[in-house]
Structure formats: C-alpha cells, structure tokens
Amino acid sequence: MKQSKLLIQTLRETPRDADVVSQQLMMRAGMIQKVAAGIYSYLPLAFRSIRKFEEIVREELAKDGCQELLMPAVLPAELWQESGRWKFYGDELLRFCDRKAKAEVAERRARGEKPDEREFYNFCLGPTHEEVITDIVRKNVRSYKQLPMNLFQIQNKFRDERRPRFGLMRGREFTMKDGYSFHVDDACADREYWAMFNAYKRIFSRLGVKFRPVEADSGAIGGSFTHEFHVLAGSGEDAILSCDACDYTSNIEKTEAPALPAGDHGKAFELKRDHFRTPGVVGQVEQAAGMIDADHPQGMPITQTSKFFLYRVTFADGATKLVGAVLRGDHEVNPVKVKNFVGAAELELMPLEEAEAFTGAKSGFMGPVGLKDVTFLVDRSLEGAVNLTCGANRTDYHHFGLDPVRDLPGCTYADLRMAAEGDSCTRCGKGTYQAFRGIEVGQVFKLGLKYSKSMGCTFLDEQGKENPMVMGCYGIGITRTVAAAVEQNYDADGIIWPWPIAPYQIHIVCLDPANPEVAGVAAQVEKDLEQAGFEVLHDDREGMSPGAKFKDADLLGFPLRLTVGAKGLKDGIVELRDRRTKEVVKLKPEAAVAEVSVARDRIMQELETAGGR
C-alpha cells in the first residue's frame, strides 16, 4: 500500500480533548476520528488492527466449537421487559421511540394531550444481548441432545455513558465480542467456563500483550465464577494483586487478605472509657502518636489501634441494616468484602452528617462501643487481639482496652481489609502479592439461571422433563483491547504495535521517492515482501524531509521499518530497524525478505515469552 494514497493525516500536536495515551497516539497517528463524545470512526489503519484481532478471536473460538451469528443492534422493549432489565438498567441503555411510537405520541399531541415520550419508548440499542440470545435458544433448542451450545457475535454496541472518555477505552459506541453458552447442568456450564477461560488465555497470548486472568468480584451471586482478563498497563483503572509463587491473581476488590496477627494477645483489661484525648488531631497515625499515658510515653503502636466504618447495606428484597466494620488502624477497609460478607445487594458508607448524629462524635472519633442496632464485623487480623483503642463516640476522645468479643456482642471476624502488595499469598502460603495495574478487556461469567428462568428457556432432559438451561456469558471488548495494547506498548515517539495486530508489519520509508532508482528499489522491496506474505506500507510521499518521515514512522509504530535512500544505496544497502529495540541492521535490498523473516521470528519469540500466563 502506498502511503501517498492512504487516508491518514498525522498530527504533531496532541489533540486537546485526548486524555489517555492510546487516544492521543491513535488520534495523532490518524487512526481514529471523533464523531461525537465517545463515538469514533475507525480509519483504515485502526480498522486493520481491529479486524486482525477479531480474526484471532474467531479462530480461537472456532476451536471450541463456538458458533457465530449476528443479532440486531436495535432491540424491542418487550424482550427487555421480560427479563426485567428494561426497568432496572440505568440511563446507559439508550431507549427511544420508533416511527410507530412517535406517530402515536404525535397523534396524542395533536389531540391536545401532553404525552411524555419516555412512556412510549419501545426500542433500545442493545448494550448486551442476553435477552435476544435467550429468546433465540428457547425457540430453537428443545432437547438435551442439542446441548451444550456456545453462540457468539462480534458487533458494535452502544452504551450511553454518563461521561464518555479515554478514546476507545470508554466510548459510547464500541465493538464487542459477546458470547453465551447453554447447558443441561452446572457441571457442564463449569466445564465450558474453563474452556472459555483457556480460549481467552490463548486469544490474549496470540495478541502479543502482557495480560492476567484475574479473579473478580461476582457481586451477590457469589462463588469464584467470574474472571476478568486484564491487559497490564500503568494507566489501567484497576488494581490487581498477583502471587509471585502461584497462579492466584485477583482484582484487589476481591483479593483475599491474610490475617496479620499483631498487638496485644494477652489478658484483656477493662475498657478505659475516654482514656486518650487528642483534640483536633486527624489521621490514624497522628492520633496513635498522640495517645500518650504513663505506659505509653511515645504513643500507642498503630497495630494496637482500631478504625471504624459505618455502612448502610440494602438486600435484594429491599431490607436494610447497619453494619459496623472494625479494622486495625494501619489497614484499609475493602467495602466490596463487607458487602459480600453480609450478602447485600448494595452498600453505602453512612453520610458524614448522619453518622455524626448517630454516634455523637465528629469523624475520627467514632467507634463501635455502645452503638445499637448495628451488626459488627471485625477484620480477622484482629482475631484474638485485645486492649485496642477505639473511637469513643465523643469528639476528641478514644477508649482504650477494646476486646471485640466482650465489647461488641455478636461480632464476627471476617476478611474485611484490602490486601496489599507484599502480603503473603492466602492460596499457596508461599509467595507474596505483587501489585499491577490493568485494563479490563474481557470477562467470563457464569450466569446460572437468571435469564433462562425469567424468560422460560428450557430443555427436555433424557427423562422428558423440562428444566431451565444453565447459562454462561463471555465478553471481549474488541476496540478496547486494541486501545489497551497501545496503552501497554508505546514510547515517547509513538506506538509500538505488537506484531499480530499491527496495521502493517513493515514500513518502507523511501527517502528519495523522486529519484527513479531509489523509488525503483523501494517498489521492488515492497513487492518482494508482499509476495512473501508480509503486509507493507510504503511511504512514497514526495517533498518531505527524512526527519519528518521517520517521525511519522515512529508515531505509527509498525514493528519494522525499512529505510531506502540514495545515500545507503550508493553502498548498496538499505536499513532495517526494530521499532521497539531501535536496533538497526544494514542489508542488501535483495536480502529484505530473509532479514525481515528473521526479525519477525525474533519478535514473535519475544512476544511469546513476554505474554500472560
């Protein structure tokens, strides 16, 4: 492909409205163009990367017998009402009236009524397709003999994000692979879950990026049956902890924290009320330092202090209750663990004013002792510890001598804290956690009976008995993954594409395109490489300095650059440069295919060793 004919306009300046690296670089490289907030056109170079990734996804899913289909983007309200999501899905679901519903609204308006169009919305743009696929399967599958079945599509989805941002990372319209599986029982659904888990590992390995499958929080459903797949990148929104000795890797929201016994495990003395006074001191460390008495001239060790959080939780049936969480002073609370431990659907930290009224103390001096109608949870690092300090529910004061078992009737010890880098692994007991940041690009999820029960998706078993199918769902953000690959692979000069999804693999930069001899060699090398199966972009643009061309090539970031210029050709050589290592090899033009093949093999080898596990 001749670059002079390619739809591409590179930019020297970073666009003002681009707020992450992938968006900045892809806009500067002329790969994507904003059409509206969170809505982009994928220009030819980006389209090539996207398609390549799609084909990797298709090939790997085909190995597991998944069948591809395509469902519509515009979906009728009826199906969503059946599953119940029409009501519960928030404003991200773009609802609207079709022509018929609009006519009905207009007619009422003409009759002098004041109709509210919202009440007539009868379609939406599908953000996911559980309802449609469940409808398809319930109409087409009757017998256990047809199961299991795994169906997927690759489609542009729309989610009306409140704050679309980060380019392709959190757009409103985006390309997604969504797959759904149907099974006769849990055991079969679990097998498929792990088959998809492995397929996703193959997919992201082939992509050539560093990634981790991460145990994730599955909310109130419980169990370990959801994994997120994260591309590792410093800019990632998610924190991940991964054991350095075993496979355990999880989203920090979910990572099990080891109990860290510390402080006083001796004999409990009585609770000394309002023992310490630290007026105006905020911050756990500062307060501990200020808790001075005869026995503690230097203040209290922080491991003997406690902190307290007061939550209001709501259950699926609408019931609410108050939960108080007690943790060691130097530990961070993990609200997701609190929520899951009590089995709540939602959890909210009690608003400050309300908490002050409830406890009678300002922030920093609230504590569990004496509070009524509160369920107390104590982090397991405090199990057996006594003689702790705690907020006195009196501003400026702390009690001393808290014994949770004695002072917090009915309290339960549980894993409540946020695990941290350096904690020992709770799975293998040998390694310690390392911290990463990740971009979530895929998820496998065991859905269970949620949709098959509400929508009546059943099959006849061997005994002719009707049962609901057990379902799983499996998503990959296609465009998000391509952007995440850029977030992980760039330097100050531009993108460094992983070979498998590079828009082109080789960038021939012809420095003297007006010189027929140089142009001839460049064209011949292009032809040779293309005939050998390589994908080549040939920068044949006239009237540009070598510096400007090299800058563009670095920005576009194809794995290999092959420079053809009059100067080098005097000595009969062209130069092959590795975008990542910047290493340069000089070679004869006739050797291009051989040298590029060697370089390709080396790069693929490096990707393999650098990839996920």
Place this chain on the structure above:
Amino acid sequence: MKQSKLLIQTLRETPRDADVVSQQLMMRAGMIQKVAAGIYSYLPLAFRSIRKFEEIVREELAKDGCQELLMPAVLPAELWQESGRWKFYGDELLRFCDRKAKAEVAERRARGEKPDEREFYNFCLGPTHEEVITDIVRKNVRSYKQLPMNLFQIQNKFRDERRPRFGLMRGREFTMKDGYSFHVDDACADREYWAMFNAYKRIFSRLGVKFRPVEADSGAIGGSFTHEFHVLAGSGEDAILSCDACDYTSNIEKTEAPALPAGDHGKAFELKRDHFRTPGVVGQVEQAAGMIDADHPQGMPITQTSKFFLYRVTFADGATKLVGAVLRGDHEVNPVKVKNFVGAAELELMPLEEAEAFTGAKSGFMGPVGLKDVTFLVDRSLEGAVNLTCGANRTDYHHFGLDPVRDLPGCTYADLRMAAEGDSCTRCGKGTYQAFRGIEVGQVFKLGLKYSKSMGCTFLDEQGKENPMVMGCYGIGITRTVAAAVEQNYDADGIIWPWPIAPYQIHIVCLDPANPEVAGVAAQVEKDLEQAGFEVLHDDREGMSPGAKFKDADLLGFPLRLTVGAKGLKDGIVELRDRRTKEVVKLKPEAAVAEVSVARDRIMQELETAGGR
C-alpha cells in the same frame, strides 16, 4: 460441523408472517429469526452466507485500491444539519435524544414546561454515511496528491421503514456495504465510476447469480451516471428492459422508448369540437371503438386517439407549475420521464376532483385544448401526426382533428412513454427489448459536488487553489443480496444455494448414525472433505427417518448432498446428489474428495455461464 450441535430448527410449515419466498425459506431453514418488524437475527447458517458474500466484496474492492474503515452507526445531528438532510430526510431517519438531551428535556419538564422531545433530538441512526465520510475526508485530505480516494465500510444500517416487509429484502436493520470516492475533477470521478461498475460486475458474477447492471433514473441530477445492479427474479419489484442485441439494459422508469409513427401524417383539417360523443364509456380502447361517424363506421383506430395527463410539478426552489402530457391512446405514460424532462424535483398527478374542476370534465374526457397556464409535452411517437382525437373538456365528448403544433401553442415533443417489451432498441437500432423483473441489490452513483459544496470538502490543486472534491457513492445491500440469491434459486423443496455463498458446500446425511460402522464412514468422509478444504455439515442426528433428513437437506439447499447409509455401504457405496439437477452419482467413500471436486468444478462452470454480463 455436526448438525446435532448446530443452532438450527427447521420448520415444516411456512410461517404465517413471511410474505416472500426468501423469507419463507430462510425462516423455515432456521437461518433467520424475527426479533421485531423488519429486524432479524442472522443465525449461524445465514451468517456464514453473509460473511462469504462480504469477503467477495472485500476482495474485489481491494483490487481497485478501495480502503475499508468503519464509521459509527449513531450519528450526531450537527453533521446532518450541515448537509441539510436533517430537515429533508423523512421519518425513515430514526432520530432520538441521547442521555444529555433527555436530561435537558426532563429538567424542563420538572420546571413545569411541556417540552416536545422531537425538538431536542440530537442523534440519529445512520441510514447512509455521506456526511460522516465527507467530514473525515475534509479533515484528513488536503492535497490533490492524495486523490483519488475510495473508502468503504460494511455495516449494519437502520432505516425506519413505514412498512417493513419481505424479510431481509426490506428490513429496518440490514447489512450494507457503502463506499464513497473523492476526486479532483469530473473526468477522474467518471473513471472511478466505471471502475466500480466493473468491480460490481465482478462481485455479482462471483456470487453466482443471474444479474443485470441497469441504467437507472438519477432524478433531477440528470445524465446517465447511475446504474443499479439487479438480481433477476420473478418476484422482483422492478421492471427491467434489456436489448437482445446490445448491452443496453435499463430500469423501465428510464428506458428510452423509440418513436412509433402511426396515424394520420397528412394534411390537417380544422379542429372539430365535441365531434364524438361516447356517454358513460370509459377506457381508451372502448372509447375509440365508440367514436363513430360517416368516415369511421367502425370507430377510430386507437393509434389516432390521444390520452392526456395533468401534473403539478415542483422545482428545487419551491416553484410549481402545471404540465400536460399528451400521448397516443395505446401508450403508457412514464411519469419519471415527464418529471426529468421539465427538470422538476417532484411530480404529482393532479388529484381527480381538482382536475375535474380545472378542466370542467369528468375523467376520460379531459384534454389539452384550451387549458390556460399549462406547459404541454407531447410524446414523440405523435411527432408529425395530425387529426387526432382528444378529450373535449366536456363530459362524454371528444374533439376530432387535434394538431398539437397548431392547437397546443408552445408544446414540445419528447420521449414520455413507458418503453415496452418488443420495442426496438434506441441504442443499437438492431435488437428489441426483452422484459425482466429484478431485485435491486446495488447502485453506483455519481454524486458530484452535492456534499463537498455544502460541507466544504475541498482540496488544494497543483496551483494551490482550493476546489471542492467531486464525489461518487457505491452501495451494495449485503443481506438483501443474499435474500435475492434465494429468490432466484429455489424449487418446491427449498433453497438451492449458489456455491460461492452456500453456508456449507456439502451436506453429509448419515442415515444410520447409531450404527458404528456407518457413523465411522460418515465421519471419515467428513474429515477427508474438510481436509481437502470443503465446508461440510454432517447430519449425525439420531432417531430421524431418512425422509425427514432428506427433506431438511433439500430445504437447507447446500449444493451437494452425500448420503451415507447401511444399505449402500453393503455394496461399498455412498451417493452424491446435485441439489439443482437432482442427479445422483454412486461412489466409493474413498472417492468422495475426487468426485466432489469434479462436481464443484462443473457447478462453478455452470454458474459462470449462467451469470450476468
């Protein structure tokens, strides 16, 4: 692929809501499923056909250097306002409020206002993408050196049809390839037009269907610069005339009609007013037979009568005028020709009541003579003819002796009539027209400056001067084409897929899957064929009669069926059957690859000779 694991449910009965053959057969074959009116899921078999056709389109367009990209489906109102189409596009354009606009409406509602949501619509679903592509090109292309450029996408579009019907033929959501080209001048745009014309011929030839490129009406723009591509099928909505001696083929709306001189070309006598009285007689033929006087005891020859049509036309600037068209009594008027001849944007037959008031006569007795402020057009078959009859503008009466030049001051002769099968070809003068019915599946169109002028899409020419780009656009209805292929290729038993887009090429029907020996042979043949590169569906379903399996195979309509049964295997044979010819070949299982290859070559050869020209 094992059929027992395929998502497919065949139906014996034709679904009640299916009104054309392709829809009936594709629904019965479990290929498509209705989600809402005009909105379908493409199940795995249909998806395979669609993808195959998409790949044919991609391969052929790549040969002409077209670049693929993907624009969003959800488009902001601003771009459409810039081109002017926001206002002029009808209700097929699905407009809606995004989250932000909805919040604005809700806020006003909360303030007690009664906002009309229509006034806040700020997005639409793109039915075509001229605005977006023009926006992309104006932002990314500056110089004549980057032109010409041809960009396309394959995407699901949405058009909110008033009456969605005919399954995939006129759905609301459908897959379309839309391409757009940009040029420095007309000559270059014309070259690209013909390049795309030839690419489309290659595409539909490779598809393996009978088709015709058809000159079509380009509306007020004029010129011959639009061709439609039609798949020929008896159920087609469009009438096409094609010369049997030359390449001239056109939509009947547009087909040039030869002048057919007839009637009296001698000396004109004076206009005999109200000469013939035929009270209560309607119909041209009946009236002519009733026009009896001394010289015409058997009535008038129909070729000497005239008929009259009164139109109100509207021009692009909003001006209107009345146009009266006079044709020979036995000819049919072509309103599109009338509209184009006067250069109008719209044309409407004057409503009956209004015409009666205007002429003073009932239908059947209106005529041109004496009407004021009417522009008269006379069909060129009447050029030189005199002494015609015409309606007298008095109910029950006709004048006799009309001489258009004398009696209709300022009248113009023009080609106004609908050409018909058997007319001699106006292009070559040698052949005659044959009639076909067609389904429009593609169109190439020279857009000119319409969008580049309104949206400021310019380039700098060699002199550094700014000029608007000349544009062309090129569409193929992908899903419509697949349905049209079915409309053309079926019999009483089901679909007969053209090889190139058959979901699978070979259908192995195993009659005794519970018999390990038979199942083993079937599995081996499946493996052999797949290894040889053929696509095979293996009907391994147990507990079904051979008849039921054959019925399903005929319905699905893959080109070749290979039957493996215990009975045949006793003699060491399996049977290969051609779906179209129903011819059966007996062969040894080991010869399957060789025999299937022979059959494939024969089928492809037949397709080539049967295809379009």
